[in-house]
Amino acid sequence: MHSVRNLAECKIEPDARFNLIEGVNASGKTSFLEAIYLISQVKSFRTHRINHIIQYKKPELQVVAKYQDHTEYTHVIGLSRSRSTTKIHLNKQVINLSSKLAALVPIQVITPESHRLLEDGPKYRRQFIDWGVFHVEHGFLQTWKDYHRTLRQRNAALRQNQSKQQIQSWDQPLTEVTQKFHQARVEYIDALAPIVKSYTEQLFGEVVSLEYLSGWPKGEGFTEALEKSYEQDCQFRHTRVGPHRADLSMKSNGITVQVGLSRGQQKLLVCALRLAQIQYLQHLSQQSCIILVDDLPAELDKAHRDRLMALLDETDAQIFVTTTDAKLLAVNPQTSKKVFHVEHGKIKEVVY
Ligand SMILES: Nc1ncnc2c1ncn2[C@@H]1O[C@H](COP(=O)(O)OP(=O)(O)OP(=O)(O)O)[C@@H](O)[C@H]1O
Numbered sequence: 554m555h556s557v558r559n560l561a562e563c564k565i566e567p568d569a570r571f572n573l574i575e576g577v578n579a580s581g582k583t584s585f586l587e588a589i590y591l592i593s594q595v596k597s598f599r600t601h602r603i604n605h606i607i608q609y610k611k612p613e614l615q616v617v618a619k620y621q622d623h624t625e626y627t628h629v630i631g632l633s634r635s636r637s638t639t640k641i642h643l644n645k646q647v648i649n650l651s652s653k654l655a656a657l658v659p660i661q662v663i664t665p666e667s668h669r670l671l672e673d674g675p676k677y678r679r680q681f682i683d684w685g686v687f688h689v690e691h692g693f694l695q696t697w698k699d700y701h702r703t704l705r706q707r708n709a710a711l712r713q714n715q716s717k718q719q720i721q722s723w724d725q726p727l728t729e730v731t732q733k734f735h736q737a738r739v740e741y742i743d744a745l746a747p748i749v750k751s752y753t754e755q756l757f758g759e760v761v762s763l764e765y766l767s768g769w770p771k772g773e774g775f776t777e778a779l780e781k782s783y784e785q786d787c788q789f790r791h792t793r794v795g796p797h798r799a800d801l802s803m804k805s806n807g808i809t810v811q812v813g814l815s816r817g818q819q820k821l822l823v824c825a826l827r828l829a830q831i832q833y834l835q836h837l838s839q840q841s842c843i844i845l846v847d848d849l850p851a852e853l854d855k856a857h858r859d860r861l862m863a864l865l866d867e868t869d870a871q872i873f874v875t876t877t878d879a880k881l882l883a884v885n886p887q888t889s890k891k892v893f894h895v896e897h898g899k900i901k902e903v904v905y
């Protein structure tokens with residue numbers, strides 16, 4: 554790769570299982586994880602502005618990766634990004650759809666800001682659910698797009714003050730696609746819940762239950778909710794019920810986790826949620842996954858750090874963990890691993 558943030562041009566061969574990236578503050582650890590993330594998501598987990606990732610005064614960044622999938626086929630992925638355009642190559646062919654890469658390389662990130670998944674708006678929890686459904690159910694991306702297109706059309710009718718008949722002509726197509734969309738999310742959460750429960754018990758000894766909130770009042774069908782919402786929809790000029798208003802409620806001992814769990818527990822819960830997604834995906838499809846953990850020791854005591862490291866180790870994913878102090882992290886001696894040292898943007902493998 555070259556011209557990614559402060560990183561010097563480099564070529565590295567990470568371990569297929571465990572990689573520890575050590576370096577002082579501002580050495581380039583998070584930047585290195587960003588480069589890996591780019592290969593799957595064509596964006597950063599730190600900023601919406603991909604231009605910020607291009608090294609100052611450089612015209613474009615480039616990352617090339619070899620990626621072995623579960624059939625042991627090695628794909629070559631190339632990504633270059635100038636301040637105005639992104640070019641993606643997959644196995645020497647230009648591709649226009651970044652969702653192809655996302656589907657090929659499932660990636661999860663755990664950062665010190667991870668607990669924001671709980672604190673920020675429901676949009677982030679919907680994204681969490683949809684990441685999972687996207688990877689386990691073919692056709693979900695199409696359902697997602699169909700739903701949002703139909704919703705946009707109904708909202709446009711509301712904005713333009715069209716007649717009741719014109720607005721409600723969208724209700725039938727919206728209801729049809731909602732059924733599919735809703736069903737896929739419900740099934741996914743049902744399957745994920747017991748795995749999350751097991752992870753939270755192991756990580757911090759509490760049971761966390763998940764409940765999918767559909768985006769319309771409990772006990773009502775969507776058609777009924779849509780009809781009831783008509784007056785308000787006209788007033789606010791957008792559709793106020795539906796899967797775009799869904800959320801994921803999480804409780805521990807009957808109390809919502811946002812108020813009932815400590816900050817450290819909330820971080821561990823987010824780790825449990827992400828690990829559960831990886832485990833479920835690998836259980837269904839044996840797909841190779843990547844987990845990026847930025848600054849793992851942040852705010853976790855030794856016992857919890859060790860437990861998290863052990864659970865990361867139990868997954869079949871390829872793992873990248875950054876830290877300012879490798880001594881704080883206990884890696885199972887049996888696990889195949891590599892250690893990389895980052896200094897002023899230079900990444901070097903540490904050979905013992
Ligand atoms: N576009 C850019 N071009 C060049 N350098 C950049 C760019 N964006 C950020 N930097 C610099 O890159 C350096 C490395 O940042 P990075 O966040 O990767 O460090 P880090 O090792 O993760 O540090 P910490 O331990 O504090 O999290 C910082 O000094 C930052 O100012």
Ligand SMILES: [Mg+2]
Pocket residue numbers: 582583584847848
């Ligand atoms: Mg960092």
